[in-house]
Amino acid sequence: xxxxxxxxxxxxxxxxxxxxxxxxxxxxxxxxxxxxxxxxxxxxxxxxxxxxxxxxxxxxxxxxxxxxxxxxxxxxxxxxxxxxxxxxxxxxxxxxxxxxxxxxxxxxxxxxxxxxxxxxxxxxxxxxxxxxxxxxxxxxxxxxxxxxxxxxxxxxxxxxxxxxxxxxxxxxxxxxxxxxxxxxxxxxxxxxxxxxxxxxxxxxxxxxxxxxxxxx
Numbered sequence: 620x621x622x623x624x625x626x627x628x629x630x631x632x633x634x635x636x637x638x639x640x641x642x643x644x645x646x647x648x649x650x651x652x653x654x655x656x657x658x659x660x661x662x663x664x665x666x667x668x669x670x671x672x673x674x675x676x677x678x679x680x681x682x683x684x685x686x687x688x689x690x691x692x693x694x695x696x697x698x699x700x701x702x703x704x705x706x707x708x709x710x711x712x713x714x715x716x717x718x719x720x721x722x723x724x725x726x727x728x729x730x731x732x733x734x735x736x737x738x739x740x741x742x743x744x745x746x747x748x749x750x751x752x753x754x755x756x757x758x759x760x761x762x763x764x765x766x767x768x769x770x771x772x773x774x775x776x777x778x779x780x781x782x783x784x785x786x787x788x789x790x791x792x793x794x795x796x797x798x799x800x801x802x803x804x805x806x807x808x809x810x811x812x813x814x815x816x817x818x819x820x821x822x823x824x825x826x827x828x829x830x831x832x833x834x835x
Contacts, residue, residue: 663781664780669806677765679831685754686823692753697801702766708757722758724758749822760792765831767809768793781807800834808834
């Protein structure tokens with residue numbers, strides 16, 4: 620024998636209000652997710668960096684991965700960079716700020732000083748830093764890179780932008796201008812630069828990550 624269904628339970632005003640609120644929240648969340656999924660991404664800025672400056676002063680952080688006698692070595696620290704026409708001064712610092720090495724590059728020679736040791740001198744900074752530090756600091760390239768410039772493999776002058784942010788140099792450096800201080804500025808300034816070079820007859824594989832904290 621069948622039984623008659625009992626009377627429907629009454630719905631309280633509180634239950635109705637909570638259900639309505641949950642429905643609204645779910646609808647709003649769904650609309651937001653839909654908008655995120657369908658909204659087109661803003662294209663990267665086409666604006667190139669500002670005009671090159673011969674005089675520049677800045678500081679930042681440096682991470683180095685390099686091959687030394689078949690072993691992968693990694694180090695990180697800070698740096699201070701000052702350049703004027705014809706002269707570059709670089710201070711390499713530990714993560715805590717202690718000076719590891721001071722470098723001066725002029726058209727005549729490169730000089731590197733570590734602590735209280737006598738200064739070491741060579742005709743070019745690449746060979747000097749390779750001998751003293753175990754990896755080459757490409758000072759001549761960095762004069763351009765820190766400002767968003769480089770010489771492309773075809774010999775043409777390259778000016779980076781958020782839309783055109785990578786280039787390979789004639790000496791084999793692969794550069795990527797990863798991020799910018801303000802990518803929407805009329806002339807954006809690089810913030811992070813990644814530079815990689817395959818092993819050569821003179822040195823092993825080398826990768827640099829440069830973060831500029833205080834642009835000049």
